[in-house]
Amino acid sequence: MEPKIESLHKQKLCLNCGKQLKKGQYKFCCCSCSVTYNNKNRKHSATTKEKIRNSVLKYQKAHPERYKKSIKIEQLNHDRRKICPTCGKEFIAKKLSTIYCSPKCVHNSLEYREKIRQKQLARVKQGIHSG
Numbered sequence: 001m002e003p004k005i006e007s008l009h010k011q012k013l014c015l016n017c018g019k020q021l022k023k024g025q026y027k028f029c030c031c032s033c034s035v036t037y038n039n040k041n042r043k044h045s046a047t048t049k050e051k052i053r054n055s056v057l058k059y060q061k062a063h064p065e066r067y068k069k070s071i072k073i074e075q076l077n078h079d080r081r082k083i084c085p086t087c088g089k090e091f092i093a094k095k096l097s098t099i100y101c102s103p104k105c106v107h108n109s110l111e112y113r114e115k116i117r118q119k120q121l122a123r124v125k126q127g128i129h130s131g
């Protein structure tokens, strides 16, 4: 029975340098080995982070349609970006036919004022003719 137990003990090796561990030692033969091993692990995790980032970028390139949605919305917003002729403010139109940034600006617009003036002129003319 004894040699079997010894062989089991032999299987426990320092994770850093590969030395046989003494009784009571779990992973490392000494403190410095555990420190260097953990430092290695830290470096390793940094490279895996980069690998993950690279794979994400690769995925984005391979499946651009999955990221198109947000780009489309941006493009639409860009297309509908207009400058209000009344106040000169840049705004995003809800409809492509929208010209002014707000109903206030529609009322203040020269076009609208012109329409009202022409209506008033027409009324005056009618008044003169009828009178």
Ligand SMILES: [Zn+2]
Pocket (backbone or CB within 6 Å): 014, 015, 016, 017, 018, 019, 028, 029, 030, 033
């Ligand atoms: Zn060691």
Ligand SMILES: [Zn+2]
Pocket (backbone or CB within 6 Å): 084, 085, 086, 087, 088, 089, 100, 101, 102, 105
């Ligand atoms: Zn405006």
